Amino acid sequence: MDNNIVQQELAATAESQKLAIYKSIYYQMNAKPDSLSKAYARKVIINKDDLIDLNNRINDRIRLNYEQDGYIASVTVNLKDKHVITFKCWEEFLQHKWIENSSTVSIVLQWNFNIRVPGYEQPQNHNLVVKLTNGLRPEEMLNLIFSGKIEDFEEVELNTFPVVARVDFIQVVLGEELLNIVGEWVKGLRQNNDLKNPIISLMKKYRKRVAQYFEYISLIMTCILAIGINVRYINQLNVVALGEITLVQFKNLLVYLFISGMLIYFLRRLFEKLAENIYDKLSQYGQVFIFNITRGDINLQDKIKNRDKSNGRGILVRFFLSLLFNVGCGMIASWLYSL
Secondary structure, eight states, X not given: OXXXXXXXXXXXHHHHHHHHHHHHHHHXXXXXXXXXXXXXXXXXXXXXXXHHHHHHHHHHHHHHHOXXXXXXXXXXXXXXXXXXXEEXXXXXXXXXXXXXXXXEEEEEEEEEEEEOOTTOSSOEEEEEEEXXXXXXXXXXXXXXXXXXXXXXXXXXXXXXXXEEEEEEESSHHHHHHHHHXXXXXXXXXXXXXXXXXXXXXXXXXXXXXXXXXXXXXXXXXXXXXXXXXXXXXXXXXXXXXXXXXXXXXXXXXXXXXXXXXXXXXXXXXXXXXXXXXXXXXXXXXXXXXXXXXXXXXXXXXXXXXXXXXXXXXXXXXXXXXXXHHHHHHHHHHHHHHHO
């Protein structure tokens, strides 16, 4: 066989071997991570010590069970005044005094670390992100479900899921362990156990029906009263047929009907606004602000408690006044019909 051909084949074989080795090293160093996400629904109160506790739990689990080669913990705090505080390491977070007068909107905790995983020669990167907010809007929840990303959420409005976690992992056991740590941490957080008025809480559960009562039932009773007043006036005319009505009586009847129509129109608008106000106050009642870290958080906690007390009293007063109004309209209308 020609020596040139043999040398070419040997060179090709050596190149193939080098390529195979390179591919093996590349895949070991750049394994594609999987992701797991989980949301936790509890009415909790979170302070600085709770965050320190979560960091200690994660550190202990990684340090005791895995050999790590590099570790970074960062914290991002979003305040209500659009101010963002970023801590590039955990020591900076511990040293911060937390004297801000603005309340906290959200906190993102992120742990990025490299650990040695069986089957890989090089340490593999893992990433855990825990976002603390006053809840996720429905569209944000869908975003979490379909994309698994939780760092870029906008401001939240509902306090359904105050804690959301996502872990990017190579070793599935570690990913599940980290989410379990977050879950156990959430279970140990102090719950918001402020006593709420059971009647208002029940009305909040059916706030749409309650708002409809304020708008439609009151309007119906107003119409019944207006009909009773007009029927009473017609009965006083002492006529048997419509043709017996005089021109003056007909003009007076038109005036009564016009006044009744205008009164019903303006009262309908009033009842509509009242129903919207009641619905908004019921939606706000019992909402939990989960943070107790900055001065602004503490002030907001007190503000929410006072707001709930005020809204609760206002809703009950409006409800009983509305009940008296509806019963009064019904009684007056029945009396007018009986005359």
